[in-house]
Amino acid sequence: MGVVVTIMNMKGGVGKTTVAVHVAGMAARYPWPPSNGRRKVLLIDYDPQFNASQAFLDPAAYFKLEKERKTTLAILIDDDAVLDPYKLQVPGNHTPPKVSELATSVYPSRRDGGLDIIPSTLDLMYVALGQANVQTKPIEERFKKFIDECRSVYDVIFIDCHPAGSLFTKTSLRNSDHVIIPVAPQRYAVRGIGLMMNFIESKATGTKGPQPHILFNQSPRIGMLAEEAEIRGKPEYAKYCLTNSLKWYRAFSDPEGGAGFVWVSGKPYSDQAFQNLHAVTQELLKKVGA
């Protein structure tokens, strides 16, 4: 049974998508303990800005998929829905498409492993804009059913989630086992963690919500900045902090169209960046039980 991991922080600019695309790619491409096999990974781009999709897909491929409606929008609403920024179309059909109908292969499976992506679309903003005062239960039901099927197909499902408090964050958190909270060394980072924890708790159903994991991102290669030290020093947050942090390497910045990732990068310090990402991914996969 696959595990579902949301990557989210309501604070912008913390490298949420950078974390999502790099960890998903590593998990799919390289072998990990205890099985020493690659993981079969699905990355769901759940952000209208579709940056994760741009990281892996070239523009021609992306716009073809969007035209064919092979995007996350199809999970939520029917194919023939008329997109209206002022009125959300509540789907009449509570059954989403099959995963195989929407997922696009990025790294094909070789005996094991492999990465598929469900790209997002700017049209997702119609859902974000039109959700007020509308019954969203059918949309939530479709998303849950879709994720349930994903669990039977993949070892791990990463959801790169829209950072605002919205229907996306609600559906994502309610269907996730874990949430990775990337934290960059910025002012208000500490308060941001507090807000995130409250938010995660508020979205929990019953007594169990997703397990949070704090991942420090854009950290200096040597030493530790004050913001990270402060968060690690607080007992209520320390237990959620990953030991490894993702360092500031240019090799992590701006992959696009499937090119420029650290595993093929010739940028300065790319070997060190790769080793750093490897350590972070290994710890994360162990924490989430994938």
Add this chain to the structure above:
Amino acid sequence: MKQSTRERVIRAIVAGLMNSDLTTRELREATDELARNPSFSFDLTMSLNEFLERLSNNVYSKRIPSRLGGRSSKSGPESMELNFLHNLIQRRRLSKKEIFEIMGSISPNFKFSGPYTASVREILEEFFHIATRDEFTRFMQKLQGTSETDDPYLRGIIRKGL
């Protein structure tokens, strides 16, 4: 206005706002202002009209070989366009070297008269003091990455609205 044009305009505005560096909170505040405050809509309309007016008139169509009133003339380009370009440069995190390279590729004869320690704003003021309208447009396109060969993703987003 035709319905199809109206829809394109709405898509372009929303896409521009979503791709800006405005926070979610700021976007929601802007939405509230647009819905409730007529003077905000009016200000927005006037700013857009003013910007289009300046782009279409002949302010930048003449090349002035020598500057009036010395470097960093206060009578240089209007502050709104300067702020817009300054923001673009900051968002793209361009170095002065890169800015000079772009300017040089558009206007090979341009040679900044001030020291390298001059601010980006001072460099922009001097460039636009001498730039033609065409050079101004091409510089803005380069900064935005909106020339046809520069950004196929942006091209696709814009065409989606057609």
